[in-house]
Amino acid sequence: MTPKPVNRELMMEWIVGVFMLVVLLALAYFTIVLGRATFFQRQYPLTVVFEDVMGLRKDDAVVVNGMTIGKIRSLRLQDGLVEVTADLNQPLQLRADHRIVIMATSILGGRQMQIEVGSPDAPLLPENVIPRGRRPYDLMEEAAKVVHEVRQALTTGGISSNAQAVVASLREITERLERGEGTLGRLLSDDTGPYTDLTNMVADLREASRQIREVSEQVARGEGTLGRLLADDSLYREASAIATNLRTVSERLAGGEGTLGKLLSADDSLYRDLSEAAASVKEIAGRMERGEGLLGRLSTDEALYEEARAALQELRAAVDDFRETSPVVSFTTLLFGAF
16 A cells, blocks of 8 residues: 555656646747747847937837848947947848838837838948937827927917807807897797798798799780780791891892992992092082182181171161061052052
8 A cells, every 4th residue: 555655746746847848848939939039040230329219128129121120139328329239130231311210119118120221222331330210200209299289379379268258258149049139039039920920931932832823824825915925826927027027128238229238238339429528528618718719708708797797687677678668569559550
């Protein structure tokens, strides 16, 4: 019966040993495989200088074109700058227009160093030149700045006071509406007036639509002036006759018939006659202005005008004397004629 406890203890030791071996193998797996530890792979160091690393830490990833090619080995502060040394799995040939920046991997605070080697046309960066990284863009810092600027604008820019004034104005307007003040307040509070007006408006619209429907039905039946115009084709015949007459008149005018046609025709004899008549009238007017002829002398010579005026007055006096003596002469002629 004594060997049984010894075998049980030995079995327990074997179980514990196997468990520890499994734990060690698991630790090795997580360290080497999942941690991507490279004990025998060659490393290519890269040193970059930054003004600010934005919380970059040792063992953070180094990314090129979205692929991780190394880790951060050390960070050292020197002469106000941060000197970052990274171990790369493969060598990089940086160009003159390269771009190295620290990016945030998540909002929780993860960081990585992102490298853009540059364009193929740019010259290579000399080996003795330490590349310089750009200042990182911190999203949380920018958001904090924006919040600070908005808060400062609200407090010092008068936006808060303006907003309070607007809210007060809106409160006053709503209170006036509740009390039924103003046109809109009366519309909201008075249940009889606006409703009656709206009902009357609807009734008027209904009556207007009924009248329009009756008028359209009358027009469709040919009643009234408009209905007769639409139903009776006599108007069309009259309009057609008028159009025919107008076409005949236009053809006659185009043919040079009649007085108006002659005036519109290509024959310019009438135009020449009118021009000659106008020239004659112009010549007569010129002669009158120069005092030639009787009319010209009458229009320019004052003495002749006075003589003509005196002669007319004497003629008028003789006619008046003749009118006065004509009854006596007639009576004498009748008297002596009887003997």
